[in-house]
Amino acid sequence: MNNFLNSLYDQFRLNFIDDNRWEWIVKGLKSTLIITLCALIIGLIIGIIIASIRSTYDKNLETFKLRGGIGYHIMKFLNFICHIYLTVVRGTPVVVQLLIAYFIIFASSRNGIYVAIFAFGINSGAYVAEILRGGIMSIDNGQFEAGRSLGFNYLQTMRHIIIPQVFKNVLPALCNEFISLLKETSIAGYVGIVDLTKAGDLIRGRTFSPFMPLIAVALIYLIIVLILTQLVKLLERRLRNSER
């Protein structure tokens, strides 16, 4: 038993204490969090724009058709662009998207973090857009009609009546998207970024002892995810309470 504990301690020293290797883990974690957070913000912005266009188009199709005009053609075009974006992003692996962003789109840039933020943001935007659109379309059409019949215009109805209800419905799904995004960033090592995963792998390559660094990395992801999950649960309970 003592032997086992001793060897465990030796491994721990070798992998994290010697040469200050723990600093790699900290730096890697920092990159992972920065990429995740920034990509999330970009994803939310893209998601909100796309979901607005798509649901506006779906909700007002009949009106657009009857009233015609240039507005209908603009919306039709925008909706088409959004559709292509969603199809491409959701139909290809995120690793491939990251590689394309790094080696083709930003071939001249060697700042991996920015490229990763861009790629993950674009990717996440597609999923966020569909979550939001699903949320908007799930609200009973009677709510729209009630808002419009009181004299609110389309945007006011969205803002005062629909969005607050959508927000409650989609918050859990959005938090789950955040959690998946965090885990997906573990492929950032493909384009030379030292994120949490890559940091653990680098230590493994240096010390030839895979157990400690890789398990440590896994535990860190797990802890972050558990904390986030717990927060989502709290949030859901809160939202449910406020509706009574």
Add this chain to the structure above:
Amino acid sequence: MNDKTLIEITDLQKYYKGGEIKALDGITNKIEKGEVVVVIGPSGSGKSTLLRSLNLLEIPTGGSILFDGVDITDKKTNIDHHRQKMGMVFQHFNLFPNMTVLKNMTLAPMKLLKVSKEEAEKYALELLDTVNLADRANAYPNQLSGGQKQRIAIVRALCMHPEVMLFDEPTSALDPEMVGEVLDVMKRLAEKGMTMVVVTHEMGFAREVASRVIFMDEGKIIEEGSPSDIFDNPQSPRLQSFLAKVL
């Protein structure tokens, strides 16, 4: 158009699938201030479509609607502005589930008419009192019965000081014992002189409260007249067979 006319409908059409389905097939009618017009007819006759066209929730494919002398079917008309003066009550209430009764009622006056919160709440409470629901001001819609929800929906629309109230089968989704309380509120509203257009299957209400009854079938107005004309002396065979089934 004389100054008593509030809504003037001319040759209103609503076609689907390029004219294959004619929900409204050339409706012409005038609704005067203070009138209570009840629209009856079999399901699929276009009566709801007609009502929903009046505030353009359904956009007609042809014809025109003058409201207060303004053609609201004109693309250049700001329909949102005119809808503020047309209250609407739906079959399924459509209260906002995430807001209290009071918030449901004060949202539109505060945001659209720029009424202060105190003023909006004061008026809302006054209206709630008239429908005996002042004690439910802070309740959420899912804590209310169907009849209560519909009474709230009526006073929510009234908070905007509408010139006309449109009722789209307001009692069809209610349990039978709650129909009376909603019809009561509507009756009192009519007695106060509110202009009302009501689509309903409640023939008793039509007979008692309506100043004019319109019978529709297949997107057309088949017959119209005073309640006694329509119910006691129906002319067209279609109205006669309809009444034989529902009375």
